[in-house]
Amino acid sequence: SQQGEEDPQALSIQEGENATMNCSYKTSINNLQWYRQNSGRGLVHLILIRSNEREKHSGRLRVTLDTSKKSSSLLITASRAADTASYFCATDASSNAGGTSYGKLTFGQGTILTVHP
């Protein structure tokens, strides 16, 4: 099964509300990344959090990581209709201790976020 499991599968909110999405994973990771996908398009990278970090912010995005629980959350504050998209977490379990590595990612199934104007 997928490394990342996301919850909820779908989330519907009003503009201005906050949206929280959760991701759980099974093995030790190097970093965890969140991506956004608009319908029928490619993915866009949002934010990356390393295994030794607990919280990271980028604009209206806040990501937390709890490696003891093997879980992460993505919070979008003051949501807008334009935030409507699917959001995926992706885990990087590769190690670069021995030299150059390339960050092979394993993706979760995603959360579909709908923000109503």
Next chain:
Amino acid sequence: DGGITQSPKYLFRKEGQNVTLSCEQNLNHDAMYWYRQDPGQGLRLIYYSQIVNDFQKGDIAEGYSVSREKKESFPLTVTSAQKNPTAFYLCASSSARGPGILPYEQYFGPGTRLTVT
């Protein structure tokens, strides 16, 4: 204008035919990846390549083949052996990272939607 291009956007084929999906990047990235996405699902890794003339199988490589003759190009062939080829195919690329260097995110192309009837 740097980025990843995939062509065509939509592709239709008859069952039993091989088809090749194009992926080109001008980001000077070493690593390239092919993913498959089914409706309502996350991304599953088909093949990845870390360097020219080298590639590795991902989680669902059966029925697919790739080549990496140039750094910029990573075409994917969907063969007649792939039992359920209708899907959305995404290509991505990323930089390598050396020891102690921050991991890099993946950059995605716009995708090719393949329909086989």
